[in-house]
Amino acid sequence: MALGVVILLWLVAAASPLFAARSREIRLDERLQAPSAVHPFGTDDLGRDLLARVVAATPISLAIGIVSAAVSLIVGFAVGATAGWFGGVIDLLLSRVIEVILCFPVLFLLLALAAFLPPSPWTVIAAIGLTTWPGDARYARAEVLKIRELGYAHAARTMGASTPRILIRHLLPNTVAPLIVSAAFGVGWAILAEASLSFLGVGLPGPATSWGGILSAAPNYIDEAWWIALFPGLALFLTISAYNLLAEGLRRAASEGGGHA
Amino acid sequence: MSRYVLRRLLLAIPTLLGITIVVFALVHLAPGSPGAGASSLRRPTGRGAEEMRRIYGLDRPLPERFAKWVSRVARFDLGESFVDHRPVSERIREALPNTLLLNGLALLLALGIAIPLGVVAGGNPESAFDRLSGAALFAMYSMPTFWAALLLQTLLAVQLRWLPLYGIASDSPPRGLAGVADRLAHLALPVICLTYGTLAFVARLVRSGVAEARDSDYVLSARARGASRSQALWRHAFRNAVLPLITLLGLMVPALLSGSVVVERIFVWPGLGQLYFDSILARDYPVILALSLLSAVVTLIATLASDLAAAFADPRVRDGAIS
Numbered sequence: 001m002a003l004g005v006v007i008l009l010w011l012v013a014a015a016s017p018l019f020a021a022r023s024r025e026i027r028l029d030e031r032l033q034a035p036s037a038v039h040p041f042g043t044d045d046l047g048r049d050l051l052a053r054v055v056a057a058t059p060i061s062l063a064i065g066i067v068s069a070a071v072s073l074i075v076g077f078a079v080g081a082t083a084g085w086f087g088g089v090i091d092l093l094l095s096r097v098i099e100v101i102l103c104f105p106v107l108f109l110l111l112a113l114a115a116f117l118p119p120s121p122w123t124v125i126a127a128i129g130l131t132t133w134p135g136d137a138r139y140a141r142a143e144v145l146k147i148r149e150l151g152y153a154h155a156a157r158t159m160g161a162s163t164p165r166i167l168i169r170h171l172l173p174n175t176v177a178p179l180i181v182s183a184a185f186g187v188g189w190a191i192l193a194e195a196s197l198s199f200l201g202v203g204l205p206g207p208a209t210s211w212g213g214i215l216s217a218a219p220n221y222i223d224e225a226w227w228i229a230l231f232p233g234l235a236l237f238l239t240i241s242a243y244n245l246l247a248e249g250l251r252r253a254a255s256e257g258g259g260h261a
Numbered sequence: 262m263s264r265y266v267l268r269r270l271l272l273a274i275p276t277l278l279g280i281t282i283v284v285f286a287l288v289h290l291a292p293g294s295p296g297a298g299a300s301s302l303r304r305p306t307g308r309g310a311e312e313m314r315r316i317y318g319l320d321r322p323l324p325e326r327f328a329k330w331v332s333r334v335a336r337f338d339l340g341e342s343f344v345d346h347r348p349v350s351e352r353i354r355e356a357l358p359n360t361l362l363l364n365g366l367a368l369l370l371a372l373g374i375a376i377p378l379g380v381v382a383g384g385n386p387e388s389a390f391d392r393l394s395g396a397a398l399f400a401m402y403s404m405p406t407f408w409a410a411l412l413l414q415t416l417l418a419v420q421l422r423w424l425p426l427y428g429i430a431s432d433s434p435p436r437g438l439a440g441v442a443d444r445l446a447h448l449a450l451p452v453i454c455l456t457y458g459t460l461a462f463v464a465r466l467v468r469s470g471v472a473e474a475r476d477s478d479y480v481l482s483a484r485a486r487g488a489s490r491s492q493a494l495w496r497h498a499f500r501n502a503v504l505p506l507i508t509l510l511g512l513m514v515p516a517l518l519s520g521s522v523v524v525e526r527i528f529v530w531p532g533l534g535q536l537y538f539d540s541i542l543a544r545d546y547p548v549i550l551a552l553s554l555l556s557a558v559v560t561l562i563a564t565l566a567s568d569l570a571a572a573f574a575d576p577r578v579r580d581g582a583i584s
Binding site for chain 2: 096097099100101102103104105106107108109111112115116188192195196199200202215218219222223226229230233236237240241244245
């Protein structure tokens with residue numbers, strides 16, 4: 001079911017260009033209208049159709065979420081696997097780096113990076129990727145430590161395989177399952193992080209808007225237009241739930257399959 | 262045991278050093294350094310700029326500036342705010358109690374509800390209660406805090422008018438017991454918003470720990486020796502689930518502070534989260550530096566304390582069987 005929602009989201013994202021023009025159409029005579037047959041989600045403070053805006057924001061929210069999760073995953077797995085594989089001083093050092101970043105409240109770092117760097121989608125992606133990789137790194141380190149103890153790496157070593165060969169031929173295929181699980185959780189988290197930044201007003205620069213960006217107007221109209229808060233948030237909630245459910249399903253499948261098939 | 266404690270304490274030293282480096286880099290590598298002035302229009306040029314760089318010590322090499330800054334911070338001299346020129350420590354002291362109240366209540370509430378919930382659900386896996394609470398916890402886990410806050414505000418403050426929309430107290434708060442009730446009414450929504458995420462996280466953790474321990478030999482043998490069902494669950498299965506929980510308590514500090522930024526902003530709550538956010542917008546570097554340093558150091562101490570507590574709670578570590 002979660003996969004169904006994720007696929008549906010991708011279809012919505014693919015169809016979103018059809019709604020782009022409508023999402024930008026400002027009609028002040030129709031501002032703050034409640035949901036109706038013409039505007040199923042109602043209209044915002046500038047009379048723009050909220051349904052069209054939510055649809056038009058879908059590819060932006062998804063893309064930023066997925067790319068930042070990928071950045072976090074690549075950095076995290078590279079650092080974590082290096083620490084777990086080589087151990088010793090390298091592990092001690094990298095583990096300190098991971099620990100240092102985990103000591104900061106994520107949103108503190110996110111806000112500082114997003115506010116201090118020039119506003120652009122890449123800034124948001126870099127900020128999310130660079131603040132969330134320590135979680136992935138911890139996970140990757142634990143997985144690699146587990147694999148290292150399994151013996152087949154040792155067996156490959158005694159058969160004369162070089163370190164890069166062991167890493168690529170034996171380690172990488174066995175980290176694919178945890179990598180995919182991390183990726184699914186990471187996308188959910190990154191979409192949430194982007195939405196939080198945009199909601200607080202330090203996310204994407206206009207006019208491109210994500211769901212969080214639409215929601216940032218909601219507090220101003222909380223006593224007259226509840227639909228501005230409800231619908232973009234619902235899209236956000238369903239998306240994050242779908243990715244989290246997908247991740248849990250994958251994790252269960254990976255652990256039942258023995259994790260290293 | 263003492264070897265474990267010593268090792269853990271020694272490892273905290275490089276972490277502390279790393280924290281100070283990150284905080285220092287955060288501000289000094291940001292474009293628009295403190296020497297650039299508040300706005301580009303008033304940016305000093307030529308000799309004026311040199312003079313200013315000299316006064317603020319910006320002409321010195323980076324390592325020297327870092328050492329100077331660390332030695333000042335070590336004496337608890339956090340400088341003064343760029344915005345109102347009051348000491349940073351004073352501004353933090355004003356905001357700290359509000360944040361502590363909010364987060365303390367949220368943490369107590371979260372643990373108080375999550376632990377019994379997790380034990381009961383984990384004790385009866387796949388029961389109707391387990392499935393229902395599992396679905397509810399999953400929804401809470403995936404729900405963005407600011408969306409929950411907006412919905413609760415709409416429903417409970419705007420539509421039903423049961424609770425105030427935002428703020429820490431009414432403009433002219435009543436005296437005595439009514440004043441306390443007024444404070445509690447203002448606390449309700451922000452505390453709920455900060456609680457449910459932690460609650461979902463802890464309950465799921467406890468549930469899986471208890472569910473796993475439930476089928477183990479030692480819980481079975483406790484039952485065989487005549488322990489009641491609830492005794493077996495609470496005295497034996499829950500104890501096993503509590504270790505990872507203790508270890509994670511320390512890491513809940515930064516998570517709560519992150520939540521505080523969003524919640525305090527929505528509910529106009531004059532705490533550390535609000536102060537941090539305002540300082541980011543105003544580029545009030547001394548306050549940003551102080552708050553990030555403070556939160557990271559508090560987290561470091563909290564994780565250290567929870568690691569040591571977990572070690573004391575774990576008989577294998579306590580008795581020196583593993584170190």
